[in-house]
Amino acid sequence: xxxxxxxxxxxxxxxxxxxxxxxxxxxxxxxxxxxxxxxxxxxxxxxxxxxxxxxxxxxxxxxxxxxxxxxxxxxxxxxxxxxxxxxxxxxxxxxxxxxxxxxxxxxxxxx
Amino acid sequence: xxxxxxxxxxxxxxxxxxxxxxxxxxxxxxxxxxxxxxxxxxxxxxxxxxxxxxxxxxxxxxxxxxxxxxxxxxxxxxxxxxxxxxxxxxxxxxxxxxxxxxxxxxxxxxxxxxxxxxx
Numbered sequence: 372x373x374x375x376x377x378x379x380x381x382x383x384x385x386x387x388x389x390x391x392x393x394x395x396x397x398x399x400x401x402x403x404x405x406x407x408x409x410x411x412x413x414x415x416x417x418x419x420x421x422x423x424x425x426x427x428x429x430x431x432x433x434x435x436x437x438x439x440x441x442x443x444x445x446x447x448x449x450x451x452x453x454x455x456x457x458x459x460x461x462x463x464x465x466x467x468x469x470x471x472x473x474x475x476x477x478x479x480x481x482x
Numbered sequence: 483x484x485x486x487x488x489x490x491x492x493x494x495x496x497x498x499x500x501x502x503x504x505x506x507x508x509x510x511x512x513x514x515x516x517x518x519x520x521x522x523x524x525x526x527x528x529x530x531x532x533x534x535x536x537x538x539x540x541x542x543x544x545x546x547x548x549x550x551x552x553x554x555x556x557x558x559x560x561x562x563x564x565x566x567x568x569x570x571x572x573x574x575x576x577x578x579x580x581x582x583x584x585x586x587x588x589x590x591x592x593x594x595x596x597x598x599x600x601x
Contacts, residue, residue, distance in 0.1 A: 403585070405584060405585040405586050405587065406586075407586060407587040407588075409529075415593075416578055416591040416592065416593055416594050417529065417578075417588075417591055418591075419587065419588065419589050422583070422584065422587045422589075423584065423587070428589060460528065460529055462529075462531075462586045462587070463586055464585035464586045465586075470531075470542055470585070470586070471531045471585065471586035472531075472586070473528055473529045473530065473531065474528070475528045476528045476529070
């Protein structure tokens with residue numbers, strides 16, 4: 372069981388927007404602004420898409436955005452494209468001894 | 483452009499020690515401000531942080547694996563390594579090395595290497 376809770380799957384049509392949630396506790400997501408999001412295509416390494424809740428690394432499309440409210444962080448993808456179909460993972464700093472935790476991952480299907 | 487490349491045995495027998503190395507190119511592993519991590523992903527499952535080492539040599543391990551994990555750095559070869567002892571089938575996974583920039587954030591990843599634990 373993952374420390375952070377994500378929906379197992381989400382789907383959307385090309386051009387639409389979707390949001391993936393990542394729910395933790397006040398000891399991780401809610402307590403710190405160290406939430407990041409990763410995109411993983413099959414057989415590939417994860418790719419950093421969002422860091423520190425809402426910052427995009429250089430080269431990442433501005434269609435990807437992040438936010439946080441309370442103990443829940445969210446990744447929003449606007450203008451869905453076929454290439455966005457992938458697994459998405461959130462991670463967060465935690466004050467527990469593990470220091471870093473992941474969500475269980477969300478499979479995004481572009482219909 | 484920083485690149486990381488894992489190498490090591492792809493097949494390990496139960497109870498033996500898994501050993502992997504991550505070669506870093508395009509940058510120095512001794513650069514301050516970064517950590518160097520190992521993260522794994524069992525087939526069809528999610529990501530699990532194993533541990534990391536700072537350029538100073540300080541290490542931090544996932545408590546669930548701490549008794550079996552050792553991460554070390556070889557600055558002369560610009561690489562860092564993972565040893566996981568007493569492996570079982572549950573340790574079968576793709577193992578990634580990655581650079582940490584801030585807490586729980588990794589910006590560069592290796593391509594990953596599949597390690598299978600089987601007799």
